[in-house]
Amino acid sequence: MGLSYPIDIQAFKTAFSNSIMFKNPRFCSLIVRDNNGTKNHWKRTCINIDDHFIIHQNTTIVKTDLEIEDGDDKEAAINSFLAEISVSTPLNENKPLWELHVLMDLNCVVLRVHHSLGDGVSLMSLLSSCFCPKNEIISEGRKKGIWKLIKSLWLTIVFILRLLGRILWVKDKVSVVSGGDGVELWPRKLVTAKFMLEDLKSIKLAIPNATINDVLLGIISSGLSKYIDIKSPMALHQTLQLTAIIPVNLRKYPYLQKMSELVTNSNSGLSGWGNKTSIILLPIKCLNGLNALEHVRALKATMDKKKHSYVAYFGFRIVQFLVSYVSPKVGCWCFRKIIRNTTLVISNIKGPSERMVIADNLVTFMKVNVSSIPHAITVHMVSYAGMVNLQVMVAKDIISDPEILVEYFQDSFLKLKNSIKMNNQV
Template identity: 40%
Template sequence: MGSEWDEPLTPAGRLFMQAEMKQIIHCVVGLKNPIQVEIVKDEMRKSMLLQHPRFRSLMVHDHRGVEHWRPVQIDIDRHLVIITEGVSEVNKYLSDLSIEGNGGLSMDKPLWEIHLLMEQRCLIFRIHHSLGDGISLMSMLLASCRKLNHPLELPSLHLHTNTSTTIRRFNLWNLLVTMWFTVLFAVDFVLRCFWFRDHKTPITGGAGVELWPRKIATATFSLQHMKTVKNAVSNATINDVLFAIISSGISRYLDSRAPNGLRDGLQLTGLAMVNLREQPGLQELSNLMKSNSGAKWGNKFGMILLPVYYHRSNSPNQLEYLKRAKAMIDKKKKSLEAPFSYKVGAIVMSTVGPKFASFLNYRILCHTSFTISNVVGPQEEIMIGGNPITFLRANNSALPHALTLNMVSYAGRADMQVQVAKDIIPDPDFLAKCFEDALLEMKEQVAAKI
């Protein structure tokens, strides 16, 4: 029997409950000082996390089998996993948690945990994707933090323009351009779901790869270096630089793994998650929790296809990668591809049901080469429970892709988690270095021209 207090899952929440699409988000917080367990518990008791109804609810099924949230009493000790020894590396621990079956969340309690890696001075927030997306969850985490130099102030949440919310002056020409690119990319999206797939390369995943063992490495970038490269091309953005890095880094990696074996200009397609809130970027949590807010809590994102192209990495001009990335992303900004994917997904969920929607999402994952997400964090140093935070990182549980890239920026640097299926990409540390070297070469070329 249901309860009058039960809240139905959103369509996106139901999607992430399907077997093929179960996803857990890992938000990783490095700390400067040793972890004090009692302080962590005190911070949890007064945090916004325990005030949000979804974090105080079980996922249950009604008599028709439809999922609902049902409020329960929270036992904090059941949500803390304290690891005192046996962990040599944070990324090794994360890679084990990312495999289906190894690190699932128990369904007899609300779908989140906090792992305390005592020796590594690291907190890992593990949250089921049905509770919310990366923007929602990062906003909730930051609501429990304070500025390091101003301990009474919340972190500043800088807005970050995304590819779906660029404001353009309305006129007939812009409308026609928007319609053209929307139709073009929508058709490409549909064809990807059913027929088209990327050419097979040494980084290609596929059906069942989400069950394979994982490895994770971290590529670290200076935001100042990214801004220096960005300024070398008129009207370029940090996202343009990121995709230039990915394109160049993957080309470098493929040169070493398939020398002379791939056609120059070969397309490899990334699947990117785009925040669709009216106010882009991280949000004040009070706005996210208002039901009538344009920000709105939950999963509010669309997907877009972002092609990168393999080019032999002995090219003398690395900035060509940035010019190509900017040209591609500029076209995406002129379309409504992300809202289209979101609306079509919602329609499919409400008319055909979550199983077919899950099938379509799984197909498009199998037909593309990698996943990419990018969350812009606070640019000043912050602390949680009085303990300074040294880094913020994020990744999600395994997908059919053999390569998943999740980037979070914080305090002047950006950390990109490079998650791989290790039987396909056995050397993620080398791949991470390919990405880092790509940015450094671009920065050096810019410096040489000054």
């Protein structure tokens, strides 16, 4: 999170100490093992706020070619820092699994959180409840008729079988953007693409029943196709298909309600806190001959089928069953196999539409990244106060020029925007 003014460390410590974050049991607990060392459980502990604030006075700048052209030293330094800590020392298990890095010279704070504390929706809801005027609540429910229900069940069976196949033997073909075992520890490189939310909304409205997520997926598909075509032209003659992991929020609302009540009751049956996220597998055909609009329409058609199935829900229940009644290691092994047999992960988190304020310091931007994934490329998007930041993190020994890939994403966006404008004029 970027701040408008120089950071007052003591004021920030006070703001976080007085927030409902400190009432959340996960942020105040340690993971401990039983005497046999076989089972983990949470144990409440006292927090020393000084142990969680890590101050950085000077931040090294490692600029990409794209950022040299833009002249954005600050963003280059932030991205360099984020890339470095994504493969640096793990979080210390002797204290609750979170820490706040304060980049003094950049007016920026980095909240580093272990995924066991919560998923993206939980953490975004927590930050919004702590530092934002209000949360937006939007219903995502949908009604189904009998025929649609039958169709949903059929699609669910098909997609569950495909998910099972992905765990057991099906894997993506090796390409110039493929990762693998151990790649999560390789040095990272990070580049940011920026979009105005209003522009994405205008494109969305021009495509019947499309979502902003469909538009972003089309932009990524189009940019990836062009990048792979240039790096490995022969791959496209074989109709290369990549598979992306798309995290799916299973809650009814994009934000959690009554956050102050939920975080104080770790056993609440009403609580949506924690990790209530599943995944769907999205095939992306790398066809450089398609224009950006065709990429959007193709992925929208695929995503519509996924949304009308219950594959995300059943996938979540299956993993929950394995972890609870078989072994957490079995659930972990299954998820690990899915990651190894796919090419990339694409996430999209809806952030606050209003700017947050921390200790009277206005938050100017927000970025999200996930680390420790053996993919060579991960793409994470977050919308905040009318702006969408798209973080492209790569293993730089595999993809040495992510700034070129980001240029292709932005070029696809501009072509999409211009084609929509021309169609409207006609």
